[in-house]
Amino acid sequence: MTPNALRLFRQLAYIDGQWLSADEVGTQAIFNPANGEEIGRVPNMGSVEARRAIAAANAAWPAWRARTAKERCAILKRWHALILENADALAEILTLEQGKPLAEARGEILYAASFIEWFAEEAKRIYGDTIPSHKPDARIVVTKEPIGVVAAITPWNFPAAMITRKVGPALAAGCPCIVKPAPETPFSALALATLAEEAGLPAGLLNVITGDAVAIGNELCASATVRKLSFTGSTPIGKLLMQQCASTLKKVSLELGGNAPFIVFDDADLERAVEGALIAKYRNAGQTCVCVNRFLVQDGIHDAFVARLAERVAELKVADGFTEGAQQGPLINSRAVDKVADHVADALGKGATLVCGGERHVLGHGFYQPTVLSGVTGEMKVARDETFGPLAAVFRFSDEAQAIHMANDTEFGLAAYCYTRDLGRAWRMSEALEYGMVGINEGLISTEVAPFGGIKASGLGREGSHYGIDDYLEIKYTLMGGL
């Protein structure tokens, strides 16, 4: 590890401005997904430490909310600057624990930083409202107030950006946070906390606790002090956490699973569609909730699209994320590889055609070959279940109505993509697709300036953009009478 990465590589949790071990239950090992080697250990904390973090956050809240927006903005901007200054070291830690290629990890760090910068600025724009009163001697004023202690439970696929996308708006709004990072990738979270501390964020406002997900999750959900839960992860765990939050009627934001369609019409620009397909499918080895799960391709362009996609996919360089030029790293663990292998075997067993890939990679461990299957149909597992891996499953359709039906025939509604040069069709598709986000002739839709989120079983709430701060605010109405 480079000296700067080593400096940020903390193996302790962070509660109330202190770097701590677990009270009792020791540590747990964290492994590099590229080779299975242990890279470090983090405290195995549980409900006692979670309660301590909640108390610390709650104690830090009054002073933080009392600061002016400009003061909160200044601290967040310092944190943003430090993340940029340390981008290489943060990327190194991210690749080590998550596996994605170093260049992609660096891209994630910049993306993560962008949320801190964006919400630092949004802090100054938490505007209220006045409403013409229903009484002549009274005035109606609407103000927005920080919701209170926020819990963020984050996944392993974006160990940095999913934290800043939640913590950025929370802190900007005036709320303290408790982060429970994914057990696979705690070191990026702890490195970010180190930089927040260096930026001068007061103790108690950002707590990072590692350890027993169920015990910590239960405590965060059951606590009446925690007023908001933001979770990114699978739909089953999202539903479970929402149930657990019901007893305290917490506000919840859930970024859950997807089953994204990528629709290519006959009139699409073929090269542009293939370029978009590569990024929308193989980014992070397919482990992104907005990654394409189903390619729906019209009859007339089908064969040309499959052939060109396979040509480009076969060129992808699969390697350890630290290898120069690596384009696809390992999947997060063997369970993830097994799922891809299962989807491929199931599809082939039911009549799909293997166009390229289709095997575990010779590098072993988490590596799987980038794969393209054609002739995929609705009876195959991949039609309903998110693969979350480097498998492009190509279905065929004949007309617009069929494409819309196939695209919407899923419980999920996160992201959809559509390639066409017909302007009327582009608008019709944008309106017909039952998804929170639609990319028309674009395969990469994520940016801090736009609202990220889904409908149906893909979740609740929006992150990023000026909408993203609303989830951390409560609206208060004051009737000012007796004028």
Ligand SMILES: NC(=O)C1=CN([C@@H]2O[C@H](COP(=O)(O)OP(=O)(O)OC[C@H]3O[C@@H](n4cnc5c(N)ncnc54)[C@H](OP(=O)(O)O)[C@@H]3O)[C@@H](O)[C@H]2O)C=CC1
């Ligand atoms: N929307 C997205 O970005 C993501 C979607 N997924 C989808 O989920 C599938 C499974 O991946 P997986 O990693 O298991 O994702 P999960 O959603 O199952 O887990 C996500 C996080 O939730 C934690 N968790 C699990 N149970 C509880 C609980 N009772 N209370 C609180 N926290 C809990 C996990 O910790 P622990 O591992 O210790 O149980 C982990 O930190 C993937 O194949 C993919 O389809 C996965 C990650 C991100």
Ligand SMILES: O=C(O)CCCC(=O)O
């Ligand atoms: O998979 C996720 O939930 C992370 C979203 C990554 C992105 O913002 O594109």
